[in-house]
Amino acid sequence: MCSSYFMTNRITVDKILAALTGAGEKSLLEALRELNCTSPVLVSGKEPFRVTRFLDFIKAEAKQRKLEPVTFYAQDFTTQGKQRELKSQLANISLFCPESLTIIKGLEGAKAGVIDFLNSALVTLPSHSTVMLVAAGSETNKALEKLEVKSNLEISALNPENLKRWISRESERYGLKAVESEAASLLAELFQEDLAGLSLELSRIALILNPGETVTRQHVETLTHLEREQSGYFLIRSIAAQNLSAVLDQVQRLMRQGQHPLQAVYFLSQATRALIAEKEYGKAASTQAKDVAKFWVLKNLSGVSNRFSLEALTQMLSELATLDLSIKSSNLTPEFLYEQALLRSTLYPLSQQMETIRGAS
Numbered sequence: 001m002c003s004s005y006f007m008t009n010r011i012t013v014d015k016i017l018a019a020l021t022g023a024g025e026k027s028l029l030e031a032l033r034e035l036n037c038t039s040p041v042l043v044s045g046k047e048p049f050r051v052t053r054f055l056d057f058i059k060a061e062a063k064q065r066k067l068e069p070v071t072f073y074a075q076d077f078t079t080q081g082k083q084r085e086l087k088s089q090l091a092n093i094s095l096f097c098p099e100s101l102t103i104i105k106g107l108e109g110a111k112a113g114v115i116d117f118l119n120s121a122l123v124t125l126p127s128h129s130t131v132m133l134v135a136a137g138s139e140t141n142k143a144l145e146k147l148e149v150k151s152n153l154e155i156s157a158l159n160p161e162n163l164k165r166w167i168s169r170e171s172e173r174y175g176l177k178a179v180e181s182e183a184a185s186l187l188a189e190l191f192q193e194d195l196a197g198l199s200l201e202l203s204r205i206a207l208i209l210n211p212g213e214t215v216t217r218q219h220v221e222t223l224t225h226l227e228r229e230q231s232g233y234f235l236i237r238s239i240a241a242q243n244l245s246a247v248l249d250q251v252q253r254l255m256r257q258g259q260h261p262l263q264a265v266y267f268l269s270q271a272t273r274a275l276i277a278e279k280e281y282g283k284a285a286s287t288q289a290k291d292v293a294k295f296w297v298l299k300n301l302s303g304v305s306n307r308f309s310l311e312a313l314t315q316m317l318s319e320l321a322t323l324d325l326s327i328k329s330s331n332l333t334p335e336f337l338y339e340q341a342l343l344r345s346t347l348y349p350l351s352q353q354m355e356t357i358r359g360a361s
Contacts, residue, residue: 031061032130038150040122040131042107045155048136049195053170054155055103055134062101074106077114087121090129099128107135112143119148163188170199171215174206182217190224204258223256232267233300236275239316239346240307247346251339261338265324271297272317275305279313309349316345 032038045051059069070089076082089102104118122131135144158166164184171179179187179202191198205215205223235254238246254264274297305313323341327334 036151037153039125039129040118040133040149041151041153042133042135042144042147042149043153043155044108044135046137046157047155047193047195049199050158050166051134051136051155053195055132058101058132059103067099067101069101069103071103071105074104074110074114074118077117078111083117083121090121090126090131099130102129102131103134104131105134105136107133107144107147108137108141110135110141110143112146115143115147119146123148157193160185160188166195167198167202171202171206174203175211176202176206176209177212177214179215180217183215183220186217186220187224190220207258208256232264232271235264235342236268236271236301237304239342240304242346242349244343244346247342248339251342255335261327261334262324264338265320265327269317269320269324271301272313272320274298275301275308276310276313276317278305279308279310312345312349315348319345 032041043051043054045054062069072082072086072089077086086102086104089100092100107115110118118133125131133147133149135141164179164181167184167187168179171177187198187201191201201224202215205219208223209215209219232254235247235250238250251264255261278298308316319341323337326332326337326341330337
């Protein structure tokens, strides 16, 4: 049965992280052994993303000690080839690296047969081997009750104070200096237990701010809390309405949300082609579309093609193709080129009307 050394002795993840960080020149094995953390170690937690981040730290610490971790997945051990590969990994030792780190993921869904194999394979581990068995998720797996381990590390849920520290550490991964306490509190309130979503939002904020900048409450209120989610569909409707101020505002909002101009060019090109198809073939273009993406675009832009002429759509597609090339080759900033191209597309119908008036006069 699983021993509960870590739970009974209340050795927390923070203590493990601190011990490994301050281990200096010690090997990974030596640092873990000082905490009586002997292999095999069961690493479990209800929040998969936090378990992933803990493993990322372990891997980084291992690589700093010139130790290359090897990862297996429990579901693969149904084949004899993978079983032999694991046994070979545990037995082999390199002349250049006197220890090994093996991580086995996916035990939350492992069957009884896989558990039996792991018990037999890990019963007598070589002294140079560190093995971490990972079970992440809220669902309980009764087969794990038969897993024989020597150490059990349960990554518990973060309390509000630890969550703020976690947010600050996560921000450093994306090149930010720190997150102010009030900003971290607001992010925690907005995302609660969604650590993956919170991390994604920090990566988006890092794209907008300067490297090494500190995230303030004002940043979170402006970029996350109060910023209405925009999409390219709003932008196309504004171009169709020839609303210059709305086009510029939505371009800025999309870029603040982390969208690169090249991503916008791709989406707008796809949408423009779909609108041209609808213009030429009518509603049959959407009802008969085999391409699900094209069908979804036309569904979200229902009625918009009526506000464009076929010539205007063709011109916009040409403008977007030129923009794509310019972004990749010009010395001007992608954002400037993006704005100018969309302004030209918005003003194109007006310029055509002016030419018609001039020709008539």
